[in-house]
Amino acid sequence: MMARKKRFILSATFFFLVYYFALPVLNGYTDWLNIQVIESINLVYLFALSQIIMAWIVALLYVRHAARMDRYTEEIASKSKEESH
Template identity: 45%
Template sequence: MDKGKQNYSDIARSELFVKLMAKKKRFILPITVFFLAFYFTLPILTSYFEVLNKPAIGSISWAWVFAFAQFIMTWVLCSLYSRKSVEFDKICDQIKSEVHQDGKAADL
């Protein structure tokens, strides 16, 4: 390895990288927990309880309404992540420009 280049460990310890990982964790962890809870609620409720078997609209049961809501939930979470990823990308660009400015790495 060249003397003037940073390796991944150096970059991972930088203030901006730590900030990026913390922001991503604060966003992704709650969204993932919500997604998994919402996703697994349908099979659990339909397997062990009768609440979703009751009619919601005509002959359509609450299970079908909940299942359709999972599609909407997925689209909403994807849209939220797409918007939030712009902020993550800006921090990534800052990290890359900081490394290039220092002249310590040529290929990031």
């Protein structure tokens, strides 16, 4: 159970760090984020906004995963109590 939790946390952290650092790296070394989308709004602004949205998505995924792990823990605890009685 702890291995599943660790695997989820490490993979989510790795994904978010890569996504987070992609903005300054892509903006500093390429020009494709400077493409104008609507008037003065370019892809840099949209990518930055998507990071906020992605942070919420990662948080919601973690809450869902933690709830699943809590149910699993409760099942194990109830089975343990049944076997001890």
